[in-house]
Amino acid sequence: MAEAPASAPASPADAPARQGCTVRAPAKINLHLEVLGLRPDGFHELAMVMQTLDLADRLRIRPRSDGMLQLRCDRPGLPTGADNLILQAAQALRQRCGGPALGADIELEKRIPVGAGLAGGSSDAAAALVGLDAAWGLQRPAEELLELAAALGSDVPYCLVGGTRLCFGRGEVLEDAGVGVPPLGVLLIKHPDAQVSTPWAYRRFRDLREDYYLQAEADFERRREALRRGALLRALASGTAFPPLRNDLQQPVAAEVESVATGLTLLGRCQQALAVAMSGSGPSLYALFPTPEQAGRARGELAGELAAAGFESWCCRCTGSGATLEPPEDR
Numbered sequence: 614m615a616e617a618p619a620s621a622p623a624s625p626a627d628a629p630a631r632q633g634c635t636v637r638a639p640a641k642i643n644l645h646l647e648v649l650g651l652r653p654d655g656f657h658e659l660a661m662v663m664q665t666l667d668l669a670d671r672l673r674i675r676p677r678s679d680g681m682l683q684l685r686c687d688r689p690g691l692p693t694g695a696d697n698l699i700l701q702a703a704q705a706l707r708q709r710c711g712g713p714a715l716g717a718d719i720e721l722e723k724r725i726p727v728g729a730g731l732a733g734g735s736s737d738a739a740a741a742l743v744g745l746d747a748a749w750g751l752q753r754p755a756e757e758l759l760e761l762a763a764a765l766g767s768d769v770p771y772c773l774v775g776g777t778r779l780c781f782g783r784g785e786v787l788e789d790a791g792v793g794v795p796p797l798g799v800l801l802i803k804h805p806d807a808q809v810s811t812p813w814a815y816r817r818f819r820d821l822r823e824d825y826y827l828q829a830e831a832d833f834e835r836r837r838e839a840l841r842r843g844a845l846l847r848a849l850a851s852g853t854a855f856p857p858l859r860n861d862l863q864q865p866v867a868a869e870v871e872s873v874a875t876g877l878t879l880l881g882r883c884q885q886a887l888a889v890a891m892s893g894s895g896p897s898l899y900a901l902f903p904t905p906e907q908a909g910r911a912r913g914e915l916a917g918e919l920a921a922a923g924f925e926s927w928c929c930r931c932t933g934s935g936a937t938l939e940p941p942e943d944r
């Protein structure tokens with residue numbers, strides 16, 4: 614789908630030569646999602662721990678000098694028009710930093726399930742910022758890309774940096790969790806027919822739990838500090854003694870989406886699992902294991918039941934980075 618050129622400031626005369634690139638856009642899971650309160654801007658104040666996985670989309674970018682932005686995707690039915698966050702990211706970047714002649718052909722290799730709570734769309738947008746910054750020779754500072762990312766969506770800044778992070782505010786305030794890359798195995802499952810709209814999940818939470826909202830910044834900070842010092846980060850650092858994982862959207866979504874309730878029961882049967890939870894606003898679910906090999910064995914043991922209930926499944930490892938340019942020799 615093509616996007617018309619935008620009007621914007623002229624591109625820098627001393628910009629390096631433009632060239633094509635390929636960017637990895639990894640999926641994330643929420644290891645903790647706590648709703649603290651409702652903000653004046655209508656978003657929820659959150660305290661989260663996010664983790665990137667080795668399940669990733671890939672963006673192949675070829676710069677053009679006629680101002681056209683074209684997006685194609687290998688998954689039929691995925692919208693590739695102006696609403697796609699990749700094209701919104703491209704427009705935002707060239708309006709801020711480039712010129713109307715900056716264009717690109719972008720091919721999206723879609724591997725992350727859509728509408729799944731795995732930040733696939735946000736990660737694609739982050740990858741577009743990284744890839745177009747390189748392909749257009751802009752070399753914008755990381756802070757500027759983070760600012761553009763925050764305007765595109767709450768999870769997009771995290772998707773730029775990835776790894777194990779505490780995410781506060783509406784999700785865009787990032788802190789390093791200081792635990793290294795957890796050597797865990799992750800068994801991820803999702804029913805292909807289930808999709809959850811994030812605004813709907815937050816509305817459900819609000820309908821059910823509004824009276825639990827904290828109001829004062831001091832109370833928010835107490836919860837952030839509890840997360841920084843809590844059992845989850847200690848478990849991630851040591852690989853043992855995982856507490857039950859908290860996702861405040863899980864119960865409201867499981868009450869309405871049958872596959873979430875079914876999948877949680879199935880994953881709950883894994884003997885070796887350290888913890889089981891829904892990711893983000895769902896409907897993806899995961900179980901954590903001490904090693905990727907144990908995640909693979911659990912997938913094998915559950916294969917019959919997962920297939921009978923119609924679930925897709927992936928065995929993943931944790932990774933330490935977000936949207937990343939691939940080395941030229943791998944392209």
Ligand code: C5P
Nearest residue numbers: 656657659766767768783784811812815
């Ligand atoms: O920021 P993003 O576009 O990803 O958010 C999608 C929707 O999720 C928002 O419009 C809002 O309904 C909900 N949301 C929220 N609080 C957040 C993040 C998202 O209520 N911190």
